[in-house]
Amino acid sequence: MRKAQGSWEKRILKSLNSMCTELSIPLARKRPVGEQKELLSKWNEMGTDEPDLSLFRPVYAPKDFLEVLINLRNPNYENGDYLSFRTHLGLIQVPLKVKDIPELKELFVELGLTTGQLGIDDATQVPPELFENEHVRIGQKVLAEQDSAAAQQYVRQGSPTALRAELWALILNISSQPEDILYYEQLKTNVIQHDLLVDSLIYKDVKLTASNDDYYFVFEDYLYQVLLCFSRDTSVLGHFAYNSASPPKSYIRGKLGIEEYAVFYPPNGVIPFHGFSMYVAPLCFLYHEPSKLYQIFREMYVRFFFRLHSISSHPSGIVSLCLLFETLLQTHLPQLFYHLREIGAQPLRISFKWMVRAFSGYLATDQLLLLWDRILGYNSLELLAVLAAAVFAFRAVNLMEVTSLAAAEAVLADLSTLKVMPLLQIFLFATVT
Numbered sequence: 001m002r003k004a005q006g007s008w009e010k011r012i013l014k015s016l017n018s019m020c021t022e023l024s025i026p027l028a029r030k031r032p033v034g035e036q037k038e039l040l041s042k043w044n045e046m047g048t049d050e051p052d053l054s055l056f057r058p059v060y061a062p063k064d065f066l067e068v069l070i071n072l073r074n075p076n077y078e079n080g081d082y083l084s085f086r087t088h089l090g091l092i093q094v095p096l097k098v099k100d101i102p103e104l105k106e107l108f109v110e111l112g113l114t115t116g117q118l119g120i121d122d123a124t125q126v127p128p129e130l131f132e133n134e135h136v137r138i139g140q141k142v143l144a145e146q147d148s149a150a151a152q153q154y155v156r157q158g159s160p161t162a163l164r165a166e167l168w169a170l171i172l173n174i175s176s177q178p179e180d181i182l183y184y185e186q187l188k189t190n191v192i193q194h195d196l197l198v199d200s201l202i203y204k205d206v207k208l209t210a211s212n213d214d215y216y217f218v219f220e221d222y223l224y225q226v227l228l229c230f231s232r233d234t235s236v237l238g239h240f241a242y243n244s245a246s247p248p249k250s251y252i253r254g255k256l257g258i259e260e261y262a263v264f265y266p267p268n269g270v271i272p273f274h275g276f277s278m279y280v281a282p283l284c285f286l287y288h289e290p291s292k293l294y295q296i297f298r299e300m301y302v303r304f305f306f307r308l309h310s311i312s313s314h315p316s317g318i319v320s321l322c323l324l325f326e327t328l329l330q331t332h333l334p335q336l337f338y339h340l341r342e343i344g345a346q347p348l349r350i351s352f353k354w355m356v357r358a359f360s361g362y363l364a365t366d367q368l369l370l371l372w373d374r375i376l377g378y379n380s381l382e383l384l385a386v387l388a389a390a391v392f393a394f395r396a397v398n399l400m401e402v403t404s405l406a407a408a409e410a411v412l413a414d415l416s417t418l419k420v421m422p423l424l425q426i427f428l429f430a431t432v433t
Contacts, residue, residue: 001244005311059271088327108378116135206227230298245310246269270306325389391423
């Protein structure tokens with residue numbers, strides 16, 4: 001896994017370096033004073049700026065990453081005797097241990113049909129006094145006691161909209177202290193003073209994704225502020241201690257390979273890819289104060305999101321999620337799985353982009369936040385794979401009639417009307433196993 005991650009990193013760096021060379025742009029430069037003043041004056045309206053980014057391209061897109069994962073093989077085990085795995089007909093060919101439905105039921109027990117759920121039991125036809133009022137009251141009590149573990153347990157049943165921002169901050173141990181605001185201001189100063197090549201990649205990504213999204217285009221300025229500061233934040237490097245990836249290095253000109261002349265580039269060690277800004281966009285609905293929004297995003301990234309674009313064997317890592325998705329589908333919807341495979345529409349080719357972006361930009365925001373409640377509550381990304389499989393189950397009748405990948409993609413093109421919680425509950429707890 002580490003070897004594959006290492007060679008993938010080399011590919012990303014090669015792409016970045018060739019862009020530098022082609023466009024004759026340095027990786028980093030100090031901004032002239034006039035430019036600094038101009039950027040500072042329009043800090044809160046960067047969305048109005050229209051730099052020419054036509055020559056920039058995303059360093060990679062999710063589909064490029066998927067190709068790498070499909071080619072992963074375990075060299076210790078060619079034609080061994082592990083027959084049960086060789087019957088796995090999906091694209092992922094690494095024999096990792098993933099949970100089956102009984103194990104998932106045990107893990108996600110609070111999603112059971114007998115437990116009250118926000119996202120189901122607060123629907124219009126359910127009187128609020130049956131579940132919702134009491135759930136809100138308990139949430140207020142959890143907040144009053146400032147108990148992080150209780151908050152995490154509580155959001156497994158969903159968070160009331162009015163309490164969500166505070167509950168998530170409590171779970172992530174974020175409290176806006178003066179020093180946190182000062183730290184954010186220092187990052188901002190760094191953005192004002194130095195121009196990085198990745199800034200253009202961030203601009204381009206926001207323009208290609210969030211700016212064209214009906215839910216998120218209004219947050220364009222926030223996205224630039226948070227992502228530009230994030231790229232300068234060296235505290236993010238801490239997560240590489242428990243990440244299979246390693247941060248890319250840049251060397252001072254003429255000193256290539258000499259370690260004392262090496263710096264991490266970008267300073268946070270994270271090169272943004274196509275869709276990266278969608279990790280931040282939903283959080284803009286909850287936090288309107290830039291430094292708080294920033295802290296929440298950074299914590300969400302170093303706890304969860306980095307796992308979606310690095311190669312590892314972690315149960316919440318993207319390889320395990322892909323395998324879990326394919327295994328669930330092959331086990332519980334075998335006819336659908338074989339049909340799609342036969343017509344050249346491997347299900348993972350469709351669902352991968354949903355999982356890499358944690359469904360951001362695909363689900364309606366209220367549904368996405370209900371899903372992210374549970375990710376925080378269970379401290380696991382495995383629900384992404386379960387939901388992806390549940391979407392296929394929900395649209396199975398239509399998918400059985402398609403005859404090409406394009407037709408299958410068309411059936412699943414719009415997820416914005418889906419209700420997340422009923423889908424998850426039915427798939428996990430009403431599936432016959």
